[in-house]
Structures are given as C-alpha cells and as structure tokens.
Amino acid sequence: MAIDSLRRYSIVETLKRSDLAALASLSPTEVLLLTGYCPVLGQSLAVFSREGESYCIVPEDELELAKKTSDAEFIPYKPATLEKLTTPAAALIQPTRELFWRLRLSSGDVGTDLDAGMTAMAYQSMSCFRATVVSLLRSVGEDLRAVSADGLLARLRSVKTPIEIDRIRHVSKLALKGFKEASEVIAAGRREDEVAADIEAAFSRVAHDRFERGQGYFFCMSGPNSARAAGAYARTRRRVLEQGDLVMIHANTVGDGYWTDITRTFVVEVERPTQQQQQMEGAIAEARSAALRLVAPGIQARAVDAAARGVLVKNGFGAEFSHATGHGVGFAAADPNALPRIHPKSPDVLEAGMTFNIEPAIYCDGIGGMRHCDIVACSASGADVLSNLTETLNEVRVPDYGSRGGPFHRAHRRTRG
Amino acid sequence: MAIDSLRRYSIVETLKRSDLAALASLSPTEVLLLTGYCPVLGQSLAVFSREGESYCIVPEDELELAKKTSDAEFIPYKPATLEKLTTPAAALIQPTRELFWRLRLSSGDVGTDLDAGMTAMAYQSMSCFRATVVSLLRSVGEDLRAVSADGLLARLRSVKTPIEIDRIRHVSKLALKGFKEASEVIAAGRREDEVAADIEAAFSRVAHDRFERGQGYFFCMSGPNSARAAGAYARTRRRVLEQGDLVMIHANTVGDGYWTDITRTFVVEVERPTQQQQQMEGAIAEARSAALRLVAPGIQARAVDAAARGVLVKNGFGAEFSHATGHGVGFAAADPNALPRIHPKSPDVLEAGMTFNIEPAIYCDGIGGMRHCDIVACSASGADVLSNLTETLNEVRVPDYGSRGGPFHRAHRRTRG
Numbered sequence: 001m002a003i004d005s006l007r008r009y010s011i012v013e014t015l016k017r018s019d020l021a022a023l024a025s026l027s028p029t030e031v032l033l034l035t036g037y038c039p040v041l042g043q044s045l046a047v048f049s050r051e052g053e054s055y056c057i058v059p060e061d062e063l064e065l066a067k068k069t070s071d072a073e074f075i076p077y078k079p080a081t082l083e084k085l086t087t088p089a090a091a092l093i094q095p096t097r098e099l100f101w102r103l104r105l106s107s108g109d110v111g112t113d114l115d116a117g118m119t120a121m122a123y124q125s126m127s128c129f130r131a132t133v134v135s136l137l138r139s140v141g142e143d144l145r146a147v148s149a150d151g152l153l154a155r156l157r158s159v160k161t162p163i164e165i166d167r168i169r170h171v172s173k174l175a176l177k178g179f180k181e182a183s184e185v186i187a188a189g190r191r192e193d194e195v196a197a198d199i200e201a202a203f204s205r206v207a208h209d210r211f212e213r214g215q216g217y218f219f220c221m222s223g224p225n226s227a228r229a230a231g232a233y234a235r236t237r238r239r240v241l242e243q244g245d246l247v248m249i250h251a252n253t254v255g256d257g258y259w260t261d262i263t264r265t266f267v268v269e270v271e272r273p274t275q276q277q278q279q280m281e282g283a284i285a286e287a288r289s290a291a292l293r294l295v296a297p298g299i300q301a302r303a304v305d306a307a308a309r310g311v312l313v314k315n316g317f318g319a320e321f322s323h324a325t326g327h328g329v330g331f332a333a334a335d336p337n338a339l340p341r342i343h344p345k346s347p348d349v350l351e352a353g354m355t356f357n358i359e360p361a362i363y364c365d366g367i368g369g370m371r372h373c374d375i376v377a378c379s380a381s382g383a384d385v386l387s388n389l390t391e392t393l394n395e396v397r398v399p400d401y402g403s404r405g406g407p408f409h410r411a412h413r414r415t416r417g
Numbered sequence: 418m419a420i421d422s423l424r425r426y427s428i429v430e431t432l433k434r435s436d437l438a439a440l441a442s443l444s445p446t447e448v449l450l451l452t453g454y455c456p457v458l459g460q461s462l463a464v465f466s467r468e469g470e471s472y473c474i475v476p477e478d479e480l481e482l483a484k485k486t487s488d489a490e491f492i493p494y495k496p497a498t499l500e501k502l503t504t505p506a507a508a509l510i511q512p513t514r515e516l517f518w519r520l521r522l523s524s525g526d527v528g529t530d531l532d533a534g535m536t537a538m539a540y541q542s543m544s545c546f547r548a549t550v551v552s553l554l555r556s557v558g559e560d561l562r563a564v565s566a567d568g569l570l571a572r573l574r575s576v577k578t579p580i581e582i583d584r585i586r587h588v589s590k591l592a593l594k595g596f597k598e599a600s601e602v603i604a605a606g607r608r609e610d611e612v613a614a615d616i617e618a619a620f621s622r623v624a625h626d627r628f629e630r631g632q633g634y635f636f637c638m639s640g641p642n643s644a645r646a647a648g649a650y651a652r653t654r655r656r657v658l659e660q661g662d663l664v665m666i667h668a669n670t671v672g673d674g675y676w677t678d679i680t681r682t683f684v685v686e687v688e689r690p691t692q693q694q695q696q697m698e699g700a701i702a703e704a705r706s707a708a709l710r711l712v713a714p715g716i717q718a719r720a721v722d723a724a725a726r727g728v729l730v731k732n733g734f735g736a737e738f739s740h741a742t743g744h745g746v747g748f749a750a751a752d753p754n755a756l757p758r759i760h761p762k763s764p765d766v767l768e769a770g771m772t773f774n775i776e777p778a779i780y781c782d783g784i785g786g787m788r789h790c791d792i793v794a795c796s797a798s799g800a801d802v803l804s805n806l807t808e809t810l811n812e813v814r815v816p817d818y819g820s821r822g823g824p825f826h827r828a829h830r831r832t833r834g
Contacts, residue, residue: 197622
C-alpha cells in the first residue's frame with residue numbers, strides 16, 4: 001500500500017501556511033494521519049517534515065505490520081529488552097535524537113497534540129504519553145519546542161482522501177455481514193448479549209478482508225434499553241427480547257485504523273409494527289432524507305442538523321431527539337467533537353471529502369428507541385452514503401426511503417437499506 | 418457493590434506518608450483504583466481526599482452504571498448539550514471547582530498521573546486529557562499544583578485487595594468458556610480468524626456474568642505465526658490451520674475494568690505430538706512449576722524469572738525464550754512495566770496481593786511457538802493460580818504438570834490444566 005499522495009499534499013500545504021518546523025505525534029490516530037500506519041500499542045512516533053517526508057519510529061515488533069500498510073520510512077526501536085529495564089518513553093529518546101539530527105531539525109516549533117481529545121482504540125491496552133512529548137522534544141534540542149497543533153490536526157483529519165474514503169467504505173461494507181446475521185438471530189426469548197455475540201462472530205469472520213487488522217463492536221439494545229441508547233456510548237445488557245420489541249443494533253467496525261458508526265433498528269417477530277413504531281419509522285426516514293439532500297460542499301453543518309431536527313419536531317418527536325444529528329467519523333468512531341459537528345450551534349462548513357454520520361433518532365423513555373445511523377461522505381455531487389448495506393455498493397447513492405420502505409427492519413426478513 | 422474498604426485503607430495510608438493534599442485523575446485505570454468505577458469514555462475525574470473520601474465527577478450518561486459498580490460519591494455533569502458546543506475538558510471546570518471548594522482544597526500538591534504509561538481500553542474510543550489535568554487544577558485554584566504521583570499510583574495498583582482478586586479470578590474463570598470452545602473448533606482446514614471468532618463468540622455469551630460490562634479478546638496464532646507471538650501484541654491472521662500445527666490461543670478478558678492475560682497452546686489433530694513438541698511441552702511445564710514454587714511474599718521478582726529461565730536454558734531453549742517471565746496484570750492486561758516486573762533485572766519484591774502473569778514460552782522461528790500463560794496472585798501461602806481452567810476453581814492450587822500431562826492440549830480432546 002503506497003503512501004497516500006493526496007494526504008501528503010494536504011499536510012504539506014497545511015505546514016506551508018504555518019510557522020511549524022514539523023509535525024510530530026505519539027497518538028495512534030495522528031500517527032495514522034501522518035504516516036498511513038495505525039500503531040498497535042501507541043508507542044510509535046510520527047514525524048512529518050515541511051519537505052513532505054513521513055517518518056515513523058516504531059517498536060520492532062510492529063515493523064512488519066507497519067510496512068504492510070504504508071511506505072513511510074519506518075525506523076525500528078526496542079521498547080523493551082531482557083538486558084535492562086526500560087520504558088518506551090526512555091527508549092524513544094535516542095532514535096528521536098538521531099532522526100531529528102538527520103533532518104537538521106534543531107530549533108523551532110514542532111506541532112503536536114497537547115490538548116484533551118478522543119483517541120480511538122487500536123489494542124486492548126495502549127501507551128499514553130501525556131505531557132512527555134514535550135520533554136522528549138526538549139531532550140532532542142534546547143531550541144525545539146512542542147506547541148499545540150490540535151486545531152490544525154483536527155482539520156486535517158476531517159477531510160479524507162479518496163483512498164481513505166474507500167477504506168471506510170470497505171469496512172462499512174464488511175459490517176453488512178453483521179447486519180445480515182442480525183436479521184437472522186434477533187428473536188423473542190434470546191438475550192441481548194447472545195444476539196450481540198452471534199452478530200460479532202459473523203462479522204469477525206470477514207474482519208480481515210483487505211485489512212491486516214480488523215475488529216467489529218456490535219451492541220444490542222432492546223425494548224426500554226433501546227430508549228436509553230441516546231447516551232454517549234452503546235451498551236449490551238442481558239435483557240431477554242420480547243415479541244414486538246424495538247431492537248437497536250449499533251456497530252463500530254474498524255480496519256487498520258479506519259472506523260465506521262452504523263445503527264439499524266429491528267422489530268421482533270411481528271407481522272406489522274405498531275402505529276407508533278410506524279410513525280417513528282416514517283419520521284426518521286424523512287429526517288434522514290432531508291439531511292442527506294442538503295449535504296454538499298459549502299453547506300453549513302448546522303443547516304443539516306436543522307433539516308433533520310425540523311422533520312422530527314414537525315412529527316412531534318422534537319424532545320425525543322436529544323443529541324446532534326452527527327459528527328465526524330473515520331479516524332475514530334465516537335467523538336462528538338470531531339469535525340464536522342452536525343450540531344445546532346456548529347460553525348462548521350461541509351467540505352468535499354468530509355466523512356460523518358447522520359443519525360436521526362427517537363428515544364421514548366421506558367418504551368423504546370429507534371435510530372438509523374449512516375456514515376456519509378460529502379462529495380461534489382452530494383451525499384455519498386458509505387454504509388448502504390446492499391450487497392453491491394453504491395447501487396443507490398441517496399436512497400429515497402420515503403417510497404421504498406423504512407429505516408428499520410423486521411427480524412427474520414431480509415435486511416433492506 | 419460496596420466501596421472496597423481495604424482499597425480505601427491502602428490509599429489513605431499511602432496519602433498519609435506523602436505530602437499530597439489529595440489524589441486526582443482522569444485516566445480510567447486510576448479512576449477505577451480510586452473509586453471502584455471504571456469509566457467508559459474516560460471523561461470522569463476521580464478525587465480521593467486525605468480523609469479517605471472518594472469522589473467522582475462522571476458524565477450523566479454513566480451515572481447509573483457508576484452507581485451499580487461502586488458507592489463512591491458520584492457527581493454527574495454534561496460533557497455535551499444541544500444548547501452549546503462544548504468539550505468534556507471545558508465542561509469539567511465548573512463541577513471540579515465546586516467539588517474542590519466543598520472539600521476546602523485550595524492549595525497544595527495534588528498527585529496525578531503525568532508521565533507516560535499504559536492505559537487499558539474501556540470502549541472503542543476514549544478521551545485523553547494529556548497535559549490538561551494541569552490546567553484544570555490551575556483553573557480551580559492558583560495555589561493548587563498538579564504533581565506526578567505516577568510511582569505511588571503504580572505501587573497502589575500492584576497490590577490487589579481480596580475483593581479485586583476475586584473479580585480477576587471470576588473473569589479468568591469466564592475465560593474457560595472460550596478455551597473449551599477452542600478445543601472444539603481448532604481443526605485442520607479452518608482459518609485463524611474463523612477459529613478466533615468462534616471462541617470469542619462463546620466467551621461473549623458469558624461475558625456479562627456478574628459484570629455490568631464484559632469483553633473478551635481471543636487471538637489465534639498457528640504454525641509459524643505462533644513463533645511470532647513473542648511480540649508485544651497478539652495478532653490473528655488468515656492462515657489455514659494444518660494437521661500437527663502448534664496453535665496458540667491468547668486471551669485477554671475484562672469485567673468492569675479488571676483484566677486477565679491467559680494463553681494455552683494446542684496441537685491440531687494428532688495422536689501424538691512430535692518429539693520436539695513434547696520436549697517444548699516438558700520444558701515449559703517444568704519452567705512454570707519452578708516459577709510458581711518460588712512465588713511468596715518477600716521473594717525477588719527476578720528470582721522467579723531466573724527459576725523459569727534456568728529450566729528453559731537447561732533444556733536448550735534459552736534463546737527461544739525472548740521475553741520476561743511475567744509482569745503485573747489486573748488493572749490492564751498488557752503492560753510489561755506494571756509491577757511486579759518478573760524480569761531478569763527487576764528490583765521488585767513480591768508482596769501478598771500482587772497479581773501477575775507467569776508466561777514461560779518457546780518460540781522456534783519459522784516453525785512454531787508454545788506459551789503457557791497463567792494469571793497468579795501472590796498469597797501468604799504461595800502462588801494462587803487464578804486461571805486454573807478447571808470447572809471448580811482452585812481444585813489444584815499449583816498443579817504439578819510434570820506428572821499429569823502438559824501445558825498444551827490436543828484439539829478435540831477435553832481441555833486439561
């Protein structure tokens with residue numbers, strides 16, 4: 001996999017417009033952005049020069065993997081040895097000095113992530129360097145200073161290249177496997193955790209398709225638990241599904257560091273959903289279409305939120321739609337502050353290449369919740385829905401759910417969408 | 418679930434011996450240590466006073482969950498609202514001020530984690546506050562200063578209370594479900610990712626037993642890939658299993674923030690392992706017994722490493738055992754610097770209540786690897802193996818594998834050990 005030339009170009013242009021001597025980071029998400037490699041253990045230092053060269057000091061255990069996913073220049077180091085006790089932070093000092101000397105980087109501001117922010121998980125444990133990137137750079141040269149480039153990095157992350165969009169599209173497509181399984185295994189009498197386990201297993205069998213490392217998190221929230229899914233995180237419990245329940249399946253799938261965020265809502269084993277369920281379904285479908293129709297470069301993100309929210313308010317569900325219509329997705333799944341924020345007060349403007357979710361929802365406390373969450377790219381010609389869960393991708397670019405069915409699915413029937 | 422009175426006592430005694438005005442942290446692992454609650458999104462601030470009171474400012478979406486797992490005092494806040502754009506870091510300032518004022522904490526050093534270290538994952542994305550805990554405390558009071566308490570926190574984490582050990586034992590016991598499935602599904606012709614998916618699914622169905630949130634990561638590494646498992650992270654690939662292969666199943670299971678690290682090695686569908694496999698098996702079993710026999714309070718951790726390593730060297734496998742014999746496990750799964758470090762150069766001394774893994778292994782490049790990893794608690798009477806994968810726990814405290822079989826298992830036979 002070659003380094004992404006458009007990504008390289010966007011970083012170079014950004015650096016040119018800044019006073020930064022270079023960009024450097026130890027956070028897996030930023031390392032992926034700057035090198036094309038998503039570190040496993042978070043012990044890799046990425047350095048991107050003003051000349052457009054991308055370097056990465058990686059644990060030697062990750063070298064083979066790193067080279068498989070990117071052709072940035074990788075410099076191996078040993079975060080641990082049998083000969084002495086050390087730490088990744090200590091072991092990084094010497095190779096960092098050597099790299100900076102080689103690049104003749106001995107003074108100036110190096111942009112990095114210093115502020116609080118969300119990080120996507122790449123393994124079950126991960127190194128956090130906290131403030132030590134500051135001392136690491138100081139140990140390299142007294143005239144080098146770590147400065148916050150958080151805003152600059154957030155903007156770089158928000159606009160994806162066609163290659164990155166393709167990866168997100170592919171890991172979205174793989175999620176189809178899980179949602180197909182969902183329509184088979186959702187049944188009265190089964191527990192949420194059993195259903196989620198079956199779906200995750202079905203996904204796991206395809207998780208490595210085209211990716212070196214792939215993983216899927218699928219959550220099942222049924223009946224009253226689906227109404228609690230308005231929260232900032234998904235949670236599978238042990239509730240037993242009942243006939244007529246709304247069942248929300250929330251998925252975050254990841255391949256080599258590229259994430260999705262997809263939700264579909266099912267109803268358990270009924271011939272016909274209740275009238276209220278049908279009203280919810282109709283309102284969400286209409287809200288989704290209204291939001292998608294607006295998506296285009298130059299459009300205010302808050303206008304997209306207003307379009308979806310307006311439909312739900314008109315249908316009497318304003319109070320039951322308690323979160324924003326969406327947020328940036330791709331380098332992480334669940335960061336409400338990732339650009340663009342599709343939020344009533346957002347100052348963000350959509351740009352071609354931005355990827356985000358559109359998640360109109362209705363949560364009726366104590367009864368049930370319904371959400372339809374897609375991941376969408378803003379293209380020159382409008383919304384490109386990356387999570388069209390049809391077998392042939394892009395069969396329908398912006399499906400008009402109004403006439404073709406609803407955003408939720410009867411279990412034991414084929415998944416539409 | 419009541420707050421753990423022995424944990425409270427250990428923190429109070431540690432604070433008394435320090436000059437710290439309080440302990441405070443935003444890192445999920447430290448919040449679990451200080452409050453008994455493992456935050457989902459990493460947006461919770463724990464404060465532990467010299468008087469022994471434990472407070473936690475949590476996102477309101479996590480309040481119900483937090484109260485289910487701990488009776489520390491929880492103070493909810495809103496990390497996000499529809500009314501304005503904000504961030505968890507900004508939204509935390511006011512509730513933090515109010516809590517510190519209420520505690521009359523207006524000056525002095527507050528101990529926190531500032532250095533680099535490993536953090537266990539609690540969700541697929543997590544907030545990292547990096548250096549902002551420093552500015553958060555400064556915004557509370559000009560005379561308050563955040564100081565590094567990293568060493569103190571690491572020591573507090575290393576010694577578990579009986580309640581914490583019981584949780585680790587239980588989540589180890591649940592892993593049995595996965596290993597039983599492994600002995601059924603490992604077969605020639607199947608791919609590593611298929612095998613891992615089946616095992617993970619079997620575990621997932623019991624992951625919520627006694628825990629509000631449970632997850633299991635199971636990895637499958639076969640043939641030559643098992644020889645590469647010496648690396649710092651486990652990785653399932655798509656290799657097809659062959660008859661006679663060594664197959665390593667590596668598990669990290671977690672319940673409400675308490676982690677395990679367990680590995681078993683299987684051989685695919687043979688009546689009799691090869692002579693080399695039998696030699697490897699015998700050496701690992703002997704190394705394991707030698708290490709476990711030494712475990713007791715007051716023993717040098719490096720002596721435990723030497724005991725295991727000596728056996729492997731004697732059997733001609735010294736060069737093939739390329740990592741340390743173990744490291745602390747419990748608040749995270751995969752941190753080689755967690756105390757006690759069972760490493761040739763370790764200055765650490767075992768104490769009653771310490772939990773760690775013992776993982777003798779042999780990696781024969783290009784051929785295959787074998788590892789047997791248990792999680793062990795140091796008790797007054799010796800090693801308490803928490804990952805005895807028998808159905809009745811503690812049936813055998815320190816199994817003598819020498820006479821009863823090997824540390825690895827034939828697929829399609831019942832798992833022993």
